Amino acid sequence: PVEAPQRRIVVVGDSHAQQLSGALVPIADRHGWQLTVIARGACPFSTVSEVVADEPDCLAWGDAAAAEIADLHPDAVVTLASRDVRAGLTEQTPAGFVARWQQLAQLGIPVLAIRDNPRFDRSMPDCVQSSGVQQAADDPAAPICGVERAAVYAPEPPWTHLADVPSNVRFLDIADRVCGPDLCPAVIGNVLVYLDDSHLTASYSASMSPLVESDVLAAIGL
Helix, strand or coil, X not given: CCCXXXXXXXXXXXXXXXXXHHHHHHHHHHHCEEEEEEECCCCCCCCCCCCCCCCHHHHHHHHHHHHHHHHHCCXXXXXXXXXXXXXXXXXXXXXXXXXXXXXXXXXXCCEEEECCCCCCCCCHHHHHHHHCCCCCCCCCCCCCCEEXXXXXXXXXXXXXXXXXXXXXXXXXXXXXXXXXXXXXXXXXXXXXXXXXXXXXXXXXXXXXXXXXXXXXXXXXXX
């Protein structure tokens, strides 16, 4: 634990929110922050159960997480801005996400909402191992292990089309961190981006830290 932390930050949500702590830990260490992670698999921070409809444990967890955040009253909350980034442009910012942001707005807690990374229909490490292909984000000629960016990410994130996003929310779009202009590959800079079909490796998440630091600092007013 950080003694007398300069800021107290809470990361909340499912495993896709939890994995982002890999990028936040180096930033927290540099600035003397306390970083708390409140996470439950397959349960994004929402007022509804997004993955399994009306799943009671997920609904109860969401309410308990919101109550814990209210008690902690951190300097900022980090969570997902979207979910279900798949081929076919299925990405969405659910109304339940916005409802949680509105609750935090009423408490005066800033939110950094981060765009979700792509999900694939197969394991990316297995694909890389079997193909022997080392891809670069700027190499559109090597789409064996990955997906075309235009298939998973629309030019405008889904939250830009919502009218009820509260003013306490700042967004961080990581599409340019996990994709090149044309391809979302399995390997960037000789680092595996994914540990399975959708989760970032700890190494790659940590490698994003310097790329997102300015956005993180701005979100919490630094």
